Amino acid sequence: MSIRKQMRLLSGLLLLGTVAISYGQEKVRSADDRFKADILVVVAHPDDEGAVTPYLARAIYDMHKRVAVVFGTHGGSGGNNYGKERASALADMRGIEARAACARLGIQNVWFLDGKDTASQNVLNSLANWGHGANLEKMVQLIRLTRPDIIITSLPGIYIGENHGDHQAAGVLATEAFDLAGSVTVFPSQVAGASPKRELYLENLNPWQPKKIYYFADAQDDKQFVGSGPAYSIMEVSPSQKKPYWRLAIDAAMTHLTQYPDEIHALEKLSDVELQKRMSDPDTGWWSEPETLIFGKSYYRSMPTDDVFTNLNGKTVECQGSASTAQLAGSTSVELGGPWAFYKEFRKVHCLSELPVAKVAEIAVKSGGPVSIPLIIHHDGTKELEISVSAAVPDGWKVTSGTGKLKLPAEDRTNLQVEIETPTLNAAELKNGKPQLIRVQVEAAGQAAQTVELRVLLRNGGLPQ
Ligand SMILES: [Zn+2]
Numbered sequence: 001m002s003i004r005k006q007m008r009l010l011s012g013l014l015l016l017g018t019v020a021i022s023y024g025q026e027k028v029r030s031a032d033d034r035f036k037a038d039i040l041v042v043v044a045h046p047d048d049e050g051a052v053t054p055y056l057a058r059a060i061y062d063m064h065k066r067v068a069v070v071f072g073t074h075g076g077s078g079g080n081n082y083g084k085e086r087a088s089a090l091a092d093m094r095g096i097e098a099r100a101a102c103a104r105l106g107i108q109n110v111w112f113l114d115g116k117d118t119a120s121q122n123v124l125n126s127l128a129n130w131g132h133g134a135n136l137e138k139m140v141q142l143i144r145l146t147r148p149d150i151i152i153t154s155l156p157g158i159y160i161g162e163n164h165g166d167h168q169a170a171g172v173l174a175t176e177a178f179d180l181a182g183s184v185t186v187f188p189s190q191v192a193g194a195s196p197k198r199e200l201y202l203e204n205l206n207p208w209q210p211k212k213i214y215y216f217a218d219a220q221d222d223k224q225f226v227g228s229g230p231a232y233s234i235m236e237v238s239p240s241q242k243k244p245y246w247r248l249a250i251d252a253a254m255t256h257l258t259q260y261p262d263e264i265h266a267l268e269k270l271s272d273v274e275l276q277k278r279m280s281d282p283d284t285g286w287w288s289e290p291e292t293l294i295f296g297k298s299y300y301r302s303m304p305t306d307d308v309f310t311n312l313n314g315k316t317v318e319c320q321g322s323a324s325t326a327q328l329a330g331s332t333s334v335e336l337g338g339p340w341a342f343y344k345e346f347r348k349v350h351c352l353s354e355l356p357v358a359k360v361a362e363i364a365v366k367s368g369g370p371v372s373i374p375l376i377i378h379h380d381g382t383k384e385l386e387i388s389v390s391a392a393v394p395d396g397w398k399v400t401s402g403t404g405k406l407k408l409p410a411e412d413r414t415n416l417q418v419e420i421e422t423p424t425l426n427a428a429e430l431k432n433g434k435p436q437l438i439r440v441q442v443e444a445a446g447q448a449a450q451t452v453e454l455r456v457l458l459r460n461g462g463l464p465q
Helices: 003-023 053-063 087-104 123-130 132-146 165-180 245-253 261-269 272-280 338-349 427-431
Strands: 039-043 067-073 110-115 150-154 212-216 294-298 333-336 362-366 370-378 385-392 398-401 404-408 413-421 436-444 450-459
Touching: 039 053, 039 132, 039 165, 053 067, 053 245, 067 087, 067 132, 067 165, 087 110, 087 245, 110 123, 110 132, 110 165, 123 132, 123 165, 123 338, 132 165, 150 165, 165 212, 165 338, 245 272, 333 338, 333 450, 338 370, 362 370, 370 385, 370 436, 370 450, 385 413
Parallel strands: 039 067, 039 150, 067 110, 150 212, 362 450
Antiparallel strands: 212 294, 333 370, 370 413, 385 404, 385 436, 398 413, 436 450
16 A cells, blocks of 8 residues: 555544544543653753763662653764764764663653853853743743653852853753743743644643752762752662662763763773772762752752652642842942852742852862952942942952942942952962962942952863853
8 A cells, every 4th residue: 555545544544533532522632641750850961961860770760760851952062072073063963962871771751952052150151142031931841741740950059160051050940940830820822722623832731830859069079068968879789770870870871972982982991890999989980979969949848858759749838939128228238249149049039048058159260360250239229339349369369450449320239340360370289279268348438348258269271250
C-alpha cells in the first residue's frame, strides 16, 4: 500500500473514532503523563547538570523518580576543545552532548531556553543578555508542562569561585518561576483552555505549584554549605545498578567531549580502582562526599535538612515576601549595589531567608585587572546631595575613579561605582593569596559616615566581574 493510501485510511479511522466517541460519554483528555517530572533540574549550560548527577542517579535508579532537565543556553560561546566547529554549530553540538549525557541516566525530557552565554560574573549581565522576560515566560511554561514537585538549580548568590553569571541566572529564573507558575494570572494564555479543534495561541496547561526548591553553589569552598540542606553520599553503591553513584555520574559526563576531552580520555584510561581513588580524594574528586543540596524553601512546612521528598503536602508556609521599605525622609543610606543589592531584595521577595549568604560580600577577580565596587546611595529625592566618597585599599592596589566630592541629583536613589586597579601577583603570591578587604566610606553633611565592604581574592584568570 502506498504511503498516501495508508495516510488516507488512517485519517478515515481517526474520523470514525471521533464520531464513535461523540455518541458515548466523551472523555476529556488529561495532561500527557510522558512529560510529568518529579524533579526538574534547571541549569545554565550543557555539562552544568553534572553538579547534581550523583543525586539524580540515586533518585532515578533507586527511588524511581522521573527527572527532566532545562538548560538555559546551548553553550555555543565557549571554546571547542575537540573539533573545529564553533559558534552556532558548536551550540548545536553541545545540545546533543547534553541530551546524550542525560540519556545515559535515563533522562529523556531535556529542554532548552533561549539564553545566550555571557562571559561575566554579574547575574544582571546574564539576565540582560538572555532576555529575562521571554525566558521567564518559557520557564513558567516548562514548569506547568512538567509539573515537578522538586526544582534543583544553581544558587542565586555571589561567591569566590567560578561564580558564573549564567549559572546564577538559571537559579534566578527557576526561583521566579517557582513563585509564578501556580498563579492563573501569570502568563494567562498558557493556562487558558484551548478550542476543541485547531488552536494556535492558547496552551491549555494548568497552573502548577512546585513544592520545594534546592540549590547547588558555584563556590570554591563547598564546606561552607554543610548543614544547609540534605546531604547524600556519592560513594554509596546503587542497589539496582551495582555501581557507586559517582560512577554513574561520571559515565554520564563522558559525552561532553567538546568541553574537556583530555580529562575524559584520561579518565577512560584509568582502572576502576584508580578512578575510585581519584574521585574519593577531595583534591581531585568532582564532588564533595557527601554532597549537600542547599535548601531554598518549601511550599509546605519542611526543615532544611529533611529529605528532598518528605513534606510534599501538609500545612503551607506563610510568607508574604516583600521588598525593603522606602527611605525615611531626609536620611541618607549607602549599600553595596549591583548584583549584591539585587540579591538582598531577591531573597526577601522570594522568601529565601534560609539561603546561605557570604558573611562579608566577596568576589574573585583576575590579578592585575580592575575591580568595581558598585554603590547605591538612597537619599532625599527632593534635593541635590553633596557627599564625599573615599576608599581604603590594600598596599599596591590603586583607586582609579569614583572617589572624592560628588554632587548627586535630586532623586531617591543614585548608582555609583568606585573603580580599583589590582596588582599583578606572581605564581607564588597567587597560590598563597587570601581575600583582601576593600572598605568604601561615604559621608554626607550632618550624618555619620557609612561604610561598605568587599573581600576580593586575586587569581590568575577566570570570568571578569
Ligand atoms: Zn556552566
